[in-house]
Amino acid sequence: MEHNLRVMADQPERCRLMRLAAVSKLGALAFLGATEIGVPFVRMIILTRVLGPYEFGFAAALSATYGAVEQITDTSLYRFVLAMPREQYREALATAHGIALMRGVIVAALFLALSYPVSCGMVSCGDWSSFAWLATLPLIKSFENLELKIQERDYRYKLQLIASLVAHGCGIAAMLAVGVWTRTHEAVIAYLIVQAVANVALTHLLASVPFRVVLRGALTKGALQYSLPLMANGLGNAIMTQGDRLLVGALLGLETLGLYAVVILTSYVPTSGLFRLLGPVQMAGLVNAADRPDVYAARLRLYARAVPMVAAAYALGWEVLAKSFLPAIFGQRFVASDLTILLVGLIVYLRVCRQEPMTAILLQTGGTGRLAVANQMPMLGLALGALLMWLQPQLESLLAGMVVGEIVALVVALRIVCGSLGTMWRDAIVASVSLAVLPLVVGVLFEAVEMFDPLLPRLAVGCGCAVVLVAAGVAVLFSPVREAYRSPPPSEMQLRRKQAAE
Structure with a gap:
C-alpha cells in the first residue's frame, strides 16, 4: 500500500520532468533552426556594408558555386545511419564516415576541375584561384563525426546546436577581420574555411562515439544504395537554390547578382x-x-x-x-x-x-x-x-x-x-x-x-x-x-x- 502511494505521489513529478525535457529538446531544435536563418543574415549584413557592389557580387558567385556543388554531391549519410536498427548503429556510423571521406576527395577534385571554367564564365579567367580554394572545404568536412546529427533520432539537438553556434561564430569573426582588412571577396573564403575547421573539431570533442572509418564493410552497399540517389535529389535542390544565381550572374552581371543574392537570403535561405x-x-x-x-x-x-x-x-x-x-x-x-x-x-x-x-x-x-x-x-x-x-x-x-x-x-x-x-x-x-x-x-x-x-x-x-x-x-x-x-x-x-x- 505504501509503495502504491509513493508511486502515485511521484507521478506528477515525473510528468513535470518529462514536460521540461520535451520543452528543452524543442527549444534546442528551435534555436538550431534560428541559427540556420540568423547566420546568413548576419553574414550578408556584414558583406553588404564592407564590400563594394562588384566584390559583393564576386562573393555571391563564390557562395553560389560552393552551394551548388555541395548540394549536388550531398548524400545525407547521417540519415542512412538514423534509419538503421539501433543494434547496427556503430557499424553504420563507421560506414557512413568511410563513404564521407571518399566523397570529400571526389568533390575536392570536382571543385578544382570547375574552378577555371566557372571563373571565366562568371568573373574573369584570372580569378580562378579564388574558386580553387573551395576545394579545401569538402576535404575538411569529410572528417566530421556524424554522431551529433544522429542524435536527432532521440530528439536530442543540444550538442549539435553548440557546435553550430561556436563554428559559425568563429567563421563570422574571421570573415569580419579579413573583410575589413582586404575589402575583397576573400572574406567569404575565410569564413567558409574557418567555420568548417571549427565544426569538424567540435563534432569530435562533443561526440561520445569515437570517429571510426569502414570503407568495405557489410553495410557499404546498403549505404550507397540509400545515399547515391540523394545526389540526384541534391541536383534538384541545387538548381532551385543555386542554379538561378549562377544564371543571373552569367546573364545579368555581378551587380544584379548582388541584389538577387539579398532577395534569396531573405526569402529562400x-x-x-x-x-x-x-x-x-x-x-x-x-x-x-x-x-x-x-x-x-x-x-x-x-x-x-x-x-x-x-x-x-x-x-x-x-x-x-x-x-x-x-x-x-x-x-x-x-x-x-x-x-x-x-x-x-x-x-x-x-x-x-x-x-x-x-x-x-x-x-x-x-x-x-x-x-x-x-x-x-x-x-x-x-x-x-x-x-x-x-x-x-x-x-x-x-x-x-x-x-x-x-x-x-x-x-x-x-x-x-x-x-x-x-x-x-x-x-x-x-x-x-x-x-x-x-x-x-x-x-x-x-x-x-x-x-x-x-x-x-x-x-x-x-x-x-x-x-x-x-x-x-x-x-x-x-x-x-x-x-x-x-x-x-x-x-x-x-x-x-x-x-x-x-
Missing part, C-alpha cells in the same frame, strides 16, 4: 532553417510511430495539413516585410519590385509545400530514388526562366519561369507519395491548393494598389491574414494533434508491474 525544424520533427515522428499504424496515419494527416499553413504564413511574412526590410537592413541599393516580391512569395510557398512532408515520408520509407525524381522538376522552371530572361533580361523573367517549375514539382511530389499518404493525400491537396490563395491575392494586391506601398498598410493586411490562418489552424489541426501524439498503450511489462503492485 530562411526556408533551410524552417526545414531544419520541420524535417527532424516529422522524420522522428514517423520513425517512432512506424509500429503504431493509427498514430502513424494521424501524424501523416497532421503534417499534410500543417505544412501548407506554415508555408502560407512564411510567404505572407516575406510579402509584407520585403519592400521596407531590404533597403533598411542592407542599404538603399537593394530594392525589389512588387512583382518580384509577389513571384518570390509564390515560389517559397510552393517550395515548402512540395518538400514537406513528402521528403520525410520518402526518407523514412527508403524511397530516396522517388525523392530524387521529384526534386528534378524545378529544372523545367529554371530552363523556362532562362529562356524568358534571354528574351527579356530582368529578374522577373527568371522568377516567372521558376513559379511554373515549382507548380509542376508540387504536382509530381504529390503524385509520388500518393500511395504512402493513403487517404491523407486528399488533405495534402486541399491544404496546398486552398492556402495558396493567400500569398497570391496579397501579392497581387500589393503590386496593383499603390496605397499599400508603405509598411503600415502592409502590416495591417498581414495581421488580417494571420487571424485567418490561426482560426483555420485551430479548426483543422486540433483533432489530428490530439490523435497523433496521444500516449502509447501500456506495454505488457508495465501491465505486469501494475498487477504486482496491486
